[in-house]
Amino acid sequence: MTEVVVYSRAACAYCDHAKQLLQTKGIAYEEIRVDxxxxxxxxxxxxxxxxxxxxxxxxNGKGIGGFSELWALEQQGALDKLINT
Incomplete structure (x- = not known):
């Protein structure tokens, strides 16, 4: 099973966008609020x-970056492949 961890903090619009994208796609994740x-x-x-x-x-233990990188993976069709490996 794929493990997704989102390190976030309060008042972070990009954090909210990343979590919303994952939720919309039905991808379970663990949120760790560093603040x-x-x-x-x-x-x-x-x-x-x-x-x-x-x-x-x-x-899966590999840092992919932030929301911009997550969105780029989604736009390229690579996010689903990464999640389903």
Whole structure:
């Protein structure tokens, strides 16, 4: 089963867009709010390759980037393939 993790924070429009896209596609994900659990920041940085922007989206342990990258995968038809592998 595919594991999707979204590292997010409050008042983040791109975080909301990413979560909405995943929900619309019926993709289950775990949301980790770094603003509510600051200890998760180091985990996010490790999994994202040091990227500090929000959201950071991890699919099957691999950081894919933020909303722009998620949207690009969707536009290319690659998101479904990535989720279904």
């Amino acid at each position: 509510l659990d600051p200890d998760k920041l180091s985990e996010m940085l490790e999994k994202s390759g040091g990227l500090r922007t929000f959201p950071q989206i991890i699919i």
